[in-house]
Amino acid sequence: MSHTILLMQPGPKPETRTYSDFESVNECMEGVCKIYEEHLKRSNPHTPSITYDISQLFDFIDQLSDLSCLVYQKSTSTYAPYTKEWIKEKIYILLRRQAAQGQ
Numbered sequence: 001m002s003h004t005i006l007l008m009q010p011g012p013k014p015e016t017r018t019y020s021d022f023e024s025v026n027e028c029m030e031g032v033c034k035i036y037e038e039h040l041k042r043s044n045p046h047t048p049s050i051t052y053d054i055s056q057l058f059d060f061i062d063q064l065s066d067l068s069c070l071v072y073q074k075s076t077s078t079y080a081p082y083t084k085e086w087i088k089e090k091i092y093i094l095l096r097r098q099a100a101q102g103q
Contacts, residue, residue, distance in 0.1 A: 002072045003022070003023065004021065004025050004027070004069055005019055007019050007066065008067050009064065011065055016065070026094055028069060032061070032067075036061075037050070068081055069081070
C-alpha cells in the first residue's frame with residue numbers, strides 16, 4: 001500500500017492538467033480505467049452498456065498529452081515518478097489478475 005498520485009493532462013494545453021491521489025498503486029490503476037470508462041460514456045451517451053478491450057484502453061492512454069504517477073517510497077520518504085508505459089504494465093497485471101479471479 002503506497003500512496004500514489006496520478007498526474008494527467010488530456011489535452012495540449014497546461015490548463016487541462018489534473019491530479020488524483022489514491023491509497024495504493026492498484027487503486028490508481030483502477031482509477032485510470034474508470035477515467036477511460038467515463039470518457040466512453042461521454043462519447044457514447046446513448047449506448048446502455050459499453051465494453052472495451054485493453055488495446056483500446058492503451059490507445060486512450062497513449063493519446064493523452066501526459067499521464068504519469070508518483071508513488072511513495074517508504075524507504076526514502078520520497079515519491080518516485082513512473083511513465084505511461086509503467087502505468088500500462090501495471091494495468092495489464094491488474095486486469096489479468098481480475099480476469100483470473102473471475103471478476
